[in-house]
Amino acid sequence: MNSKTRGSTARKAKEGLRVTGMYVFLVVICVVIIYPILWIIFSSFNPSQSMFSSTLIPKEMSLSNYVWLFTSPDSDYLLWFCNSMKISLTVMVLQVALVSFTAYAYSRFSFRGKKFGLLIFMVLQILPLTSAMIAFYALGILLGLVQNHAHAYLIAIYVGSAIPGNTYLVKGYLDNIPKELDEAAYLDGAGNFTTFFLIVMPLAKPILAVQALWAFMTPLQDFVIAKLIIREPELNTLAVGLQSFVSGSMTGGTQMQFTKFAAGSLLIALPIALLYIFLQKYLISGLTAGGTKG
Structure with a gap:
């Protein structure tokens, strides 16, 4: 050889x-x-x-x-599920709407402080949400939001904290949509809002679908912030409520209901899976796009 x-x-x-x-x-x-x-x-x-x-x-x-989760008088699972769906759907709609406007403004317009604003957004997205827990709690107590409007305050936290990073991501996607389309629309008499809704946003569906999925999942998966803000048992989200199964608080500390916890946590995946199926045709291109540019 x-x-x-x-x-x-x-x-x-x-x-x-x-x-x-x-x-x-x-x-x-x-x-x-x-x-x-x-x-x-x-x-x-x-x-x-x-x-x-x-x-x-x-x-x-x-x-x-x-069966126990949905029929037992000792179970508040359906209430927790409704609370979580209310928060998740509201966060999804508000986050997609606000991020779309801010990303469009940064992508299409020139204004004083634009580069500095993008720099601040980039810095803010590095910080984890939990780093501001004490500030969120103190502010909520001072304004009475924790005591009286816990769900609304949670929605504001989830939406506001997601705007910087997601604006940066969506802006990168919008930068790849030719501005000549906007100019052609202006020549045809379209204004900024018409161009935004009828020209740019339909082309940005993939990245908006990704944003919608992430926004919907965040309240369902978050335990730390929700546990910090929610004080009334009837306002519990799924994550906070299910924790009572494994902490023993539901049974006075005498028994930990692990299999009920497993059943309840498994059901959380169903609405996420349904939304994923609904948005699937947009998600593939959206997940591979949005790289920052310039």
Whole structure:
């Protein structure tokens, strides 16, 4: 076997090891991701309340946990679900609307302080929402929003905190829409609002779909801010309410209802999945777009 053949064989062996290692890594990642999901799914059908089971698939499967969530007088799950949907839908509409206006202004108009404003937006998006928890709480107490308008205050926090980063993202997408379209619309007699609603926004549907999905998911997934602001049990969101199942507060600390928690948390994915299916045709191009520019 000459050196050229040996070199080719070595390269093939090296490439084979690389591909094998990649597949092994992907399999491990899939197991790490899929196993907890399967555990939650099968736990939700477990009639007992134990966190642990001798097998992944319970020996007896039942819908009792789901039935309990919606029919038991001790369950406020439907109330929590309605609270979360109200907040999520409102946040989604307001966030998409406000981010659209601000991103359009930064993309299409020149004004004093534009670069400084974008710089501030870039800095603000680096800071996590939880870094302002104390400020949010203190301001809410001083204005009486925590005591009297907890849901409205939560909506304001979610929407306001998302504007800087999302404006920067949507602006990057709008920058790629040719301004010649705006100029052609102006020549035809269209004003700024007509151009915004009939020319630019229809072309920006992919990035707006991404914004809508993110905005809808945030209140459903957030526990820390909601727990800080909400003080009345009847105002609980799903994340805050479900925490009472595993903290034992629902049963006075005597029992932790892990399987009911699994059933309730699994149902949170349903509205997100439905919205994803509805927006799916826009999401692929939207998720790969929006890179900042200039």
